[in-house]
Amino acid sequence: MQDVVVIGAGPCGLSAALELQRRGLKPIIIEKECVVRSIYLYPTYMTFFSTPELLEIGGYPFSTPNEKPTRLEALTYYRTVAQRSGIEIRPYQTVTGITPLAGGGFELTVQTRSGAVHTVRTRYTVVATGYFDHPNLLGIPGEELPKVTHYYREAHPYSGTRTVVIGGSNSAIDAAMDLLKVGAEVTVVYRGETYSPSIKPWVLPIFESMVNKGRIRMLFGSRVTAISEGAVTVSGREGSLELPNDFVLALTGFRPDRALLTGAGAALRDSDGCPEHDPETMETTVPGLFIAGVAASGSNANEVFIETGRLHGRRIAEYLVPGHE
Structure with missing residues (x-):
């Protein structure tokens, strides 16, 4: 005992x-x-x-x-x-x-x-x-594909790719900024209507600047509804969008x-x-x-x-x- x-x-x-x-x-x-x-x-x-x-x-x-x-x-x-x-x-x-x-x-x-x-x-x-x-699963078609991960380690593997980041917390924002530095085409899909209040205050202005300059695409009030080998489907403010895509980082907690x-x-x-x-x-x-x-x-x-x-x-x-x- x-x-x-x-x-x-x-x-x-x-x-x-x-x-x-x-x-x-x-x-x-x-x-x-x-x-x-x-x-x-x-x-x-x-x-x-x-x-x-x-x-x-x-x-x-x-x-x-x-x-x-x-x-x-x-x-x-x-x-x-x-x-x-x-x-x-x-x-x-x-x-x-x-x-x-x-x-x-x-x-x-x-x-x-x-x-x-x-x-x-x-x-x-x-x-x-x-x-x-x-991880909090999305419960959508294609979530099980190898291109999807709920864990972000580092940006290097995503250089030169079209990467969608799902989420609006610090982990999602930090990942998006890292991806931008290695030359990825970054889209952030976030169900919130505006930036999360939990984002680090010294990071938010820089991230907003990248969004305003068009270097990062930010889709508020949106969610990914399906994932395929070559695209993701997003539903939100802009209706239903199909975005060409190589990788998905589902940073949903x-x-x-x-x-x-x-x-x-x-x-x-x-x-x-x-x-x-x-x-x-x-x-x-x-x-x-x-x-x-x-x-x-x-x-x-x-x-x-x-x-x-x-x-x-x-x-x-x-x-x-x-x-x-």
């Missing part, structure tokens, strides 16, 4: 394990991919909005000569913290089910990359699974998967699908089952960031081992 199993080795899962370890428990982390895979999937040359101290976990300082850390620096930081902490991390193993035990605790069903299945028993379970594996939690009997709020939990302890309606990070968000997964999600583990640890300094 393990003390605690943390499901997910993202920054918030790592933070929870470190807080639990600090209070004398022996957590293990089970992660279906690599450590901090969400950050690995960020755009290659991305720079964080946050300053390094807001990304720190476990008391380990995040040193960087830059005001804002880069993706590569974050990967190095979290990987180093994971290695130095000595916490047991089991990568490339997927928890497929959580079963509460009659006498207390849980039995987790775990599948390895080879397909082998085994179980792990634990007194407590923390679900910190994030959301990057579950992501959503948490609640299957593990609901399968264990945890209740969700009717209003936004957020797991019912005590915000002081992060415990769900199932005793001993906790959530951390994006798992604690509602329908808007962006309401929880590393800056806030990293603190969830401290609440869990203080509840399980009160009064420990």
